[in-house]
């Protein structure tokens with residue numbers, strides 16, 4: 001079964017990205033970049049219209065291949081961040097990722113979006129667990145799996161991805177089983 005393209009009844013709704021999101025995506029990322037750069041390597045460079053279009057094309061291709069399912073986090077129809085499910089190489093497992101525009105943090109949106117993605121993941125056959133990976137210094141990210149009852153299952157160093165400025169280089173892995 002394919003994952004739902006739209007999740008939630010509002011005001012917070014997750015919806016599959018569309019090509020027409022290019023300008024809104026670019027604008028939201030650019031103004032969020034100062035708070036994304038300490039944690040997310042993809043956000044380090046210049047985020048122009050081509051970068052946004054490339055992301056949208058990549059998410060469509062990954063969705064079609066069943067490799068990753070990326071959603072816009074919207075509130076009252078406006079894009080406030082992004083989240084998604086992705087194969088991370090662990091059998092029967094999908095990994096959840098998320099970011100919010102800094103003007104939209106502190107309201108539970110990432111937690112609500114993640115709870116919704118857990119529900120989506122477990123509609124898919126063969127998915128028995130979801131994981132969240134974050135750097136040990138990223139306490140805001142840590143709050144999400146903690147609030148939702150995930151269990152910390154591993155701490156890994158060196159980290160999987162290149163180190164960004166906020167990070168200490170220890171990946172914390174959380175898991176929730178079906």
Ligand SMILES: CC(C)(COP(=O)(O)OP(=O)(O)OC[C@H]1O[C@@H](n2cnc3c(N)ncnc32)[C@H](O)[C@@H]1OP(=O)(O)O)[C@@H](O)C(=O)NCCC(=O)NCCS
Pocket residue numbers: 035036039040098099100101104105106107108109110111112133134135138140141143144147
């Ligand atoms: C990680 C990130 C999405 C977390 O955002 P966040 O706003 O802390 O998380 P939520 O949206 O779930 O909100 C939780 C906060 O809202 C509060 N809150 C208010 N209403 C809430 C509700 N209904 N449900 C849950 N929390 C609620 C919580 O108490 C918490 O505040 P606290 O941190 O002061 O305790 C955000 O910090 C971010 O985008 N960081 C940069 C990118 C990044 O690091 N991404 C993750 C990489 S692993």
